[in-house]
Amino acid sequence: MNAFNKPSPIPLPATFNLGETATDLEDATPRYRQLAARLQQLIEQGAFPSGSRLPSVRMLAEQEQSSPVTALTALRYLENLGLIEARPKSGYYVRAKSLLLKEPRNTTVTEAASEVALSKTIMRVISAASRPNLVQLGAASPNHVLFPVSRLRKLLTANNRTMLEAIGNYDMSMGHPELRTQIIRRYAHYSVLLKPEEIIVTVGAMEALNLCLRAVTQRGDTVAVESPIYFGILQIIESLGLKALEIPTSARDGISVDALELATRLKGQVKALIIMPTIQNPLSSVMSDSDKQYVAELMEERRIPIIEDDIYGELYFEHHRPRPLKAWDKTGNVMLCSSFTKTIAPGFRIGWVAAGRWQQEITHLKFTSSVATTSLYQIALARFMETGGYDHHLRHLREAFQLQIRRVSEAIERYFPRGTCLSRPRGGYLLWVELPKPCNTLKLFDLALAAGIFTMPGCLFSTSERFDHHLRINCGDLWTPQIEHALKQLGELSQRCME
Amino acid sequence: MNAFNKPSPIPLPATFNLGETATDLEDATPRYRQLAARLQQLIEQGAFPSGSRLPSVRMLAEQEQSSPVTALTALRYLENLGLIEARPKSGYYVRAKSLLLKEPRNTTVTEAASEVALSKTIMRVISAASRPNLVQLGAASPNHVLFPVSRLRKLLTANNRTMLEAIGNYDMSMGHPELRTQIIRRYAHYSVLLKPEEIIVTVGAMEALNLCLRAVTQRGDTVAVESPIYFGILQIIESLGLKALEIPTSARDGISVDALELATRLKGQVKALIIMPTIQNPLSSVMSDSDKQYVAELMEERRIPIIEDDIYGELYFEHHRPRPLKAWDKTGNVMLCSSFTKTIAPGFRIGWVAAGRWQQEITHLKFTSSVATTSLYQIALARFMETGGYDHHLRHLREAFQLQIRRVSEAIERYFPRGTCLSRPRGGYLLWVELPKPCNTLKLFDLALAAGIFTMPGCLFSTSERFDHHLRINCGDLWTPQIEHALKQLGELSQRCME
Incomplete structure (x- = not known):
């Protein structure tokens, strides 16, 4: 039987x-x-x-x-x-086999604020991503089958009249009312209370972050960031002629609040803090509630605006969604940025910002940056959120990512050189790998690319050289023997980088 | 019979x-x-x-x-x-009755470069535009029935697989290959020879202009602009902390090349020129070919980058499309910006820039500004251009605008105070009205708004006070008795503003 x-x-x-x-x-x-x-x-x-x-x-x-x-x-x-x-x-x-690999070591040294000059390296790496037939272990982009694309397609085309009006009209508003309402409803569950008109819809979170930084800094100013940090943020800092002050950040609990406290003691030196408190890119760390509250209060006291990047916030693996840091903001000192790029529709490029005290400045900057954000996608997203498919979809997405991260982690344990350390993501779909020194991951990037594998070298995530032997691995793609093979190859190539 | x-x-x-x-x-x-x-x-x-x-x-x-x-x-x-x-x-x-109204007088005085502080006035005016049931004589937005919205809707939804991929994928490229090819094919007819990869697709022309200015200027620099000039450009200048040097511009032939020559004699003083050589906003003027060539060569000689805004270029009323100034650019000194906002799909917010020498800088800035532009709309636009409906559509659009401008012009002649001067647009759908002094058009804006009519006061189009008795009128809406009535009311109200 x-x-x-x-x-x-x-x-x-x-x-x-x-x-x-x-x-x-x-x-x-x-x-x-x-x-x-x-x-x-x-x-x-x-x-x-x-x-x-x-x-x-x-x-x-x-x-x-x-x-x-x-x-x-x-x-x-x-x-x-x-x-x-x-x-x-x-x-x-x-249960996942308990991995033998250690977590990556925390950085402990805070260096002086530094100008950023990474754009050439970053553009060189990114431009390689579009080559055909690469195994995608680099860019933070999940497989499109994981997104509710058919549903969105139906919602886009469901109402003929709405669609025709959205195509034919020049919308100068800061966001579609339906979408603004859906966004604030959701935040209300996470203790962030907003009014619909506080939401400014942007072209992805990237535009939101860019506008926030422009609102509170001037060329030459210093901005505190986590270390390592998403290279896109370093690129914005570079493009605005700002300096980055990198604060040590743990792969488990996020930014070191002690180091942040020390680094911001001198009044007027740090002009803004950009932070990803919930599922950091590339570490996938989550700050504790008490750390979030402490940072919110400390920065308020020191008059340092906080720009919170929350785009991975919905992709937590714990039982409840960690609250955004904005939940402890009492005075409008936190600009909360997010988007649907990682959760519903990567191709729509719809993000938003709730800009607190800088609402008016951001409204003005948004107008000069791109006038308004296309309304058709906003309508489709609002209806998707309203008709209740969102939570169901998110549950499946989180489950898929969690499983995928486990499989990639196990493969890394199997195939990577002895001494490799590996993050234990608390959400999202990114792994942070610390290879044994002296493995140079930019060299590894070139070798892997020649073998048809796209990776993200650690040097993109800091102005210092401290992550030159690190690697960010995208686990957003569906598990296939091809991915396992690519990870095996990557392990072998990294061995070669050490010789 | x-x-x-x-x-x-x-x-x-x-x-x-x-x-x-x-x-x-x-x-x-x-x-x-x-x-x-x-x-x-x-x-x-x-x-x-x-x-x-x-x-x-x-x-x-x-x-x-x-x-x-x-x-x-x-x-x-x-x-x-x-x-x-x-x-x-x-x-x-x-034939249009020959209008008795004179054209607006040219400004002749060049004042010193000035900081821009218009954003509050502009945002106050613009935010009023979204009130319901206004007669739209202000914003430069044609009626949506004039656009090929049904066709675009079909193209958007025609290919299921393309659509699903476009929604689900995170596109990091600088433009969809199909659209880039269509754009450069079109320019080839107007003596502008480009390669597809030179086209960087942006969120409307506004993002393109913003990126171009950021690529060639720093806070405190001076930018030469036409006077009067589209307020959105003044807003970008303000948001970047630049100064505007306004060059007298005629309602018929565009910028005064003599004044421009004088103003740019001192080496290093002017860091960029923003110009709309073909159908200027708000004047609807067109520069002659010889003036275009002269300006292209003069600026090249003086190492002053030109940012050309060509968004109304396809809406000419003459027999042939006037060539963009970029046609006389031999060294990559002209950054050509345009969009489909005025010609095909206002709601898509798809624009582009061919950035000449600054291609790499603009690519980098585009990434930090909004990563990439949503590809689904790009595909639909490329197919619309490819399947040949574009020229047919443009012919109808131009005809509609020309007729509409005549009707509004005749109504202004009928109803506006004696001494009113009026532009004779050479394309587009905007009229520039000079009311007799001391009519203050910002006061008129408030009175008209109270009567349900949205207008654009002249003070938005300059840092000086020289257009405080001017008005820009949108002729993009379909002619109705309601519009005629609104123009009549506006004439009466402007009489009241002079008392």
């Missing part, structure tokens, strides 16, 4: 057959232990990979022709062994 | 009846003169308004049961009288 031939949430490969593996077990063993042993064998042989969901209690009982109690007892037995874990309202999942 | 009851290109009002008006004519009068007299009466009574097309020779002959020769002779007779005019391959049109 092969009970597993019925469809299960994750289909079994043909070679794995519960009936066959069960023959060694004695009849005297309790029924639940027999079942548990067979499941254990399947997990160990890879039929259920790390992070995958096991069949439900009901399905397992039915397939095994046992009672639900027996099936449940078997699952709890495996849970006690640490092999699987229960997730509320979702079922049992194969 | 009422021959005109058959459908004619512009339907006749019921009160006009050729049969009735013909009774006074003696039989001895030649047939063609009888016909001409009747047509003349119809024109004078307003049945065929200025700029409207008369029935074709064939149709007229058929309706009148005369020979085509008679009909043609009648039309030529009226042409000799100056009442109608032939347009090649199009037919006979009622």
Whole structure:
């Protein structure tokens, strides 16, 4: 009897057959232990990979022709062994093998504020991304099948009249009322209370960040940033002739609040703080609530505006969404920037900013930057959020990313040189890899590119050289043997970079 | 016999009846003169308004049961009288009554470069534009029925796979290849030879202008501009902390090249020239080819980069499209900016720049400004241009605007105070009105707004006070009795502003 031939949430490969593996077990063993042993064998042989969901209690009982109690007892037995874990309202999942790799070391040194001169390196790396047939381990862009593109397509074309008006009219407003309303409703759940007119819709979060920095700084000013930090932010800083003051940031808990406190003691020296408190790029770290509150209050006291980049905020892996730092903002000192690029529609380039005290300046700058943001996409997004598909979609997205991160992590453990350290992302789909020195990852980038693999070298994420042996890995693409092969190659190439 | 009851290109009002008006004519009068007299009466009574097309020779002959020769002779007779005019391959049109109003006086004084502090006034005026039910005589936005919105909607949704990919993917390129190719093909007809990769697609022309200015100036620098000039450009200048040096500009032939020559003599003083050589906003003037060439060569010689704003370039009223100034650029000193906002799809916000020598700087700035421009709209626009509907559409658009400008001009002559001067647009859909001093048009703006009419006061178009009694009028909306009434009211209100 092969009970597993019925469809299960994750289909079994043909070679794995519960009936066959069960023959060694004695009849005297309790029924639940027999079942548990067979499941254990399947997990160990890879039929259920790390992070995958096991069949439900009901399905397992039915397939095994046992009672639900027996099936449940078997699952709890495996849970006690640490092999699987229960997730509320979702079922049992194969626990990730605890990785042996250490997390990347925190930087501890704060260097002086530095001018940024990375644009040539960055543009060289980015322009390579568009070559055809590359394995995408570099750019932070998930596979498009993970997004609700069909749904959005329908919403875009659903209302003929709306569509015609949106194409034919010159909208000079700062955001479509429907979308503004949806955005503030969502924030209200996370303790951020806003009015619709406070939302200024932008061309992605990048425009929002750019406008915020322009509103509060002048050429030559110093801006505090996390270290490492998303290279796009360093590029904005460079393009505005600003200096970056890099604050040590941990791969687990985000920015070092002590270092930030020290670095901002001298009045008037730091003109703004750009920060990603919830799922940082590239570290995927999350600041604690108490750190968020401390930073919000400290910066307010020191009159340093905060520009919060929250684009990965919805992609948390914990049970509840971490609150944006803006939740502790009492005086409008925090400019909250985000977008739908990472969550719903990468191709729409719709972002926003709630600019607090700088609402009027940002409104003016937005007009001079691009007048207004195209309304058709805004309408489609508002309807998508309104009709309730958003949360459902986000749950699936988070699940897919979490599974994907586990698989890539395990492959890195398998294939990368001894001494490699690896972040444990608390959300999103980015891994931060610290290779053993003296592996130069810009050299690795070139070697990998020649082999058809696109990577992001660590030197893009800092003005210093401290991340020259680091690598950011995109886990947004669907797992394939091709990706596993690319990771294996990357491991081999990084070995070569050390010789 | 009422021959005109058959459908004619512009339907006749019921009160006009050729049969009735013909009774006074003696039989001895030649047939063609009888016909001409009747047509003349119809024109004078307003049945065929200025700029409207008369029935074709064939149709007229058929309706009148005369020979085509008679009909043609009648039309030529009226042409000799100056009442109608032939347009090649199009037919006979009622000639605009020659307006009695003078053109606005040229400014002749060049003042010192000045900081711009207009943003509050501009934002106050613009924010009023979104109030519901206003008669739109202010914003430069044509009625959406004039745009090929249904066609674009079909093109947007035609290819399911393309659409899904465009929504789901994070495009980091500087422009979709199809659109870049279409744009450079078109320019080739106007003696501007470019390669596809020279086109950087932007969020409207506004982003293009903003990036160009940022590429060649620093805070405190002086930029030469036409006077009056589109307020959006003054806003960019203000937001970047630059100074504007206003060069006198004629409502007919554009910038005074002599004044420009004088103003740029001192080496290093002027860091850039922003100019709209073809259909200037708000003057709708067109520079001569020789002036364009002179300015291109002079600025090259003096190492002053030119930022050319060509967004109205396709909306010329002459027989051929005036060449962009870029056609005389031999060294990459001209950054050519334009968009589809005024010609195909106001709601798409798709523009571009061919940045000459500053290609690399602009590429970098574009990335930091908004990463990339959404590709779905680019694909739809490329297909629209490719499938050949563009020229046909532009012909209709130009015809509609020309007719509309005539009607508004005639209404202004009828209703505005004695001494009013009025531009004779050479393209586009904007009129520039000079009211007799001391009429303050910002005061007029408030009075008109209270009466439900949105206007653009002249003070937005200069840092000086020299256009405080001017007004820009949008003729992009379809003619209705409501618009005529609004113009009448505006005339009365401007009378009140002088008392």
